[in-house]
Amino acid sequence: MTSLSKSSLTDRLAHIAQAMGGQIHLRTLRDAFASIMPFMILAGFMTLINSVFLDPVGFMGKFIKPETLTTWQSIGTSITNGTLNIMTLLVAVAISYHLCVNRGYKNVIAPILVSLSTMIVITPLTILFTPTGSTEKFLVPGVIPVSYTSASGMFVAIIVGLIATDLFIKFSANKKLQINIAGNIPPAVIKSFNVLIPIMLNILIFAVVSFALKQLLNLDFNALITMVITKPLSYVTTSLPGFLLITSIANLFFGFGIHQAVISGALLDPFLLQNMQDNMIAYTNHQEIPHIINMAFKDTFAVMGGSGNTISLLIAIFIFSKRTDYRDTSKMSLVPCLFNISEPIIFGLPIVFNPMLIIPFVLAPIFSLTVAYFATVAGFINHVVVQIPWTTPPVLSGFLATGGDWRAAALQILIIIATVFIYLPFLKIDEHVSQMQLSKQQNEE
Amino acid sequence: MKNILLVCNQGMSTSFLVEKMKTVAKNENLAIHIWAVSDAELNDNWEQADIILLGPQVGYLKANTEKVVQHSKPVEVIDFVDYGRANGKAVLDKALKIIEAKG
Numbered sequence: 341m342t343s344l345s346k347s348s349l350t351d352r353l354a355h356i357a358q359a360m361g362g363q364i365h366l367r368t369l370r371d372a373f374a375s376i377m378p379f380m381i382l383a384g385f386m387t388l389i390n391s392v393f394l395d396p397v398g399f400m401g402k403f404i405k406p407e408t409l410t411t412w413q414s415i416g417t418s419i420t421n422g423t424l425n426i427m428t429l430l431v432a433v434a435i436s437y438h439l440c441v442n443r444g445y446k447n448v449i450a451p452i453l454v455s456l457s458t459m460i461v462i463t464p465l466t467i468l469f470t471p472t473g474s475t476e477k478f479l480v481p482g483v484i485p486v487s488y489t490s491a492s493g494m495f496v497a498i499i500v501g502l503i504a505t506d507l508f509i510k511f512s513a514n515k516k517l518q519i520n521i522a523g524n525i526p527p528a529v530i531k532s533f534n535v536l537i538p539i540m541l542n543i544l545i546f547a548v549v550s551f552a553l554k555q556l557l558n559l560d561f562n563a564l565i566t567m568v569i570t571k572p573l574s575y576v577t578t579s580l581p582g583f584l585l586i587t588s589i590a591n592l593f594f595g596f597g598i599h600q601a602v603i604s605g606a607l608l609d610p611f612l613l614q615n616m617q618d619n620m621i622a623y624t625n626h627q628e629i630p631h632i633i634n635m636a637f638k639d640t641f642a643v644m645g646g647s648g649n650t651i652s653l654l655i656a657i658f659i660f661s662k663r664t665d666y667r668d669t670s671k672m673s674l675v676p677c678l679f680n681i682s683e684p685i686i687f688g689l690p691i692v693f694n695p696m697l698i699i700p701f702v703l704a705p706i707f708s709l710t711v712a713y714f715a716t717v718a719g720f721i722n723h724v725v726v727q728i729p730w731t732t733p734p735v736l737s738g739f740l741a742t743g744g745d746w747r748a749a750a751l752q753i754l755i756i757i758a759t760v761f762i763y764l765p766f767l768k769i770d771e772h773v774s775q776m777q778l779s780k781q782q783n784e785e
Numbered sequence: 786m787k788n789i790l791l792v793c794n795q796g797m798s799t800s801f802l803v804e805k806m807k808t809v810a811k812n813e814n815l816a817i818h819i820w821a822v823s824d825a826e827l828n829d830n831w832e833q834a835d836i837i838l839l840g841p842q843v844g845y846l847k848a849n850t851e852k853v854v855q856h857s858k859p860v861e862v863i864d865f866v867d868y869g870r871a872n873g874k875a876v877l878d879k880a881l882k883i884i885e886a887k888g
Contacts, residue, residue, distance in 0.1 A: 354844075354845055357845035358845045358846075358848065358849075361843075361845050361846055361849065362846070362848070362849045370825070371825040374795070374823065374825060438825070441828055444828075594842070597841050597842060597844065597865060598842060598844070598845055599793075599794045599840075599842035599843055601794050602845065669869070669870055672870065672871065673869075676798065676801060681797055681798050681801075683793075683798035683840070683842060683868070683869065684798065684801065684869050684870070684871060685869070686842075686869065687841055687842075687865040687866065687868045687869025687870075688866065688868075688869025688870040688871075689869065690865060690866060690869055692841075692865060731797075
């Protein structure tokens with residue numbers, strides 16, 4: 341165990357984590373998504389209420405007049421409008437703020453406003469509208485199209501937030517762009533002039549680029565980013581093999597004591613969140629659900645009791661383990677584990693630096709995600725459509741995340757039981773090895 | 786009054802350890818302020834701290850954290866078994882020893 345903690349592989353992983361964890365834009369992404377998460381969860385909560393409890397054709401329709409239910413739904417709809425449907429604006433603001441903080445830039449409000457302003461500058465404020473009973477399309481001016489400010493624009497928000505903020509910080513540090521006013525001018529006045537030019541330049545650049553794209557390629561910013569970045573990358577990261585690979589690498593890092601978020605937070609979460617949003621919006625509008633793999637899908641089926649579905653390891657130890665220290669640690673880890681916090685078991689047992697436990701820790705999520713994926717494909721369970729807090733206890737999480745499908749909760753139970761038998765053989769070997777080491781030590785003494 | 790800041794990924798798992806440390810401090814009648822934050826909140830919290838303890842899962846942030854605090858105070862990674870088993874006494878004792886050695 342100690343030899344693994346000092347191995348060169350451990351060093352190499354630590355270096356990667358250090359590089360990625362210290363990389364300012366990746367850090368900013370992680371921090372920004374942490375800020376955004378409460379809004380996603382609120383949207384998920386309202387989606388659940390509207391689609392399950394206030395559904396006019398659902399079970400509540402038997403007790404309350406369907407029209408009344410429809411009226412009440414407008415509360416949830418307004419909240420969805422202010423969260424999911426303007427998510428890109430929220431993301432742009434959050435990215436801008438956290439990039440300022442991570443760069444140690446004090447005047448945070450200026451770059452935030454620039455980012456927000458830029459988001460609208462690059463968005464065409466018209467929609468094509470077909471009135472009912474007509475086949476002709478009308479161009480309606482003066483609207484901010486929700487299709488641009490909701491999930492589909494996630495990467496636009498990330499890119500605009502990062503670039504606009506970095507440009508602003510660069511510009512405002514440039515002495516040539518500052519106005520020197522002679523005489524006894526109060527510093528506040530000078531300061532106001534000194535943000536003026538960076539703001540103007542910054543927004544102008546985006547406006548011109550956006551204009552050029554439209555004139556030369558007949559593309560808007562949003563379409564370009566979707567075509568060049570979102571679509572291809574999303575195809576890699578949220579296809580089953582890509583998703584399993586990144587998740588496994590992240591869990592392998594955790595096996596070496598490095599929090600998995602350093603990998604998944606940067607490489608996976610933006611795509612998973614975008615899919616989550618797409619699904620929530622489709623679910624709200626009673627459309628076909630576009631994605632199987634999304635944020636809550638991962639938490640629901642691969643973070644039961646914490647990363648590595650460690651709730652199954654706990655069960656395996658409670659039933660089969662003879663080591664008292666394992667049993668004690670597991671008892672102590674039980675409560676955090678119910679809320680999917682696995683650090684106590686990962687570091688306390690420990691799983692870290694212990695190859696016999698790292699192997700099932702990585703294998704278990706591959707198994708569970710594959711099973712859940714194909715169960716969804718086959719229609720055995722509903723798609724995961726609701727963002728829930730990652731700390732929602734297993735079984736309840738499956739029920740809520742699928743918009744109240746008990747079969748998903750049942751599948752979670754089956755996966756937990758099956759996963760006990762993934763951990764078990766490795767646990768047996770691990771205990772056997774430690775027993776042998778112990779008796780060898782005793783013999784030497 | 787001594788101030789001990791713990792940092793982890795979301796400030797979530799570390800809060801279990803913080804509670805244990807607080808109990809130990811209270812039982813030994815020590816006036817110590819102990820709190821946990823996520824690494825994103827480090828900027829707003831480090832100045833009040835006498836020592837910063839990183840959860841082992843964010844141990845890779847040590848160099849970065851030392852840079853943030855401009856090497857003005859000790860930054861230590863918590864021993865992973867002490868962390869996992871929420872050994873409040875061991876973590877507290879080590880932290881106090883380091884603060885005293887510096888002070």
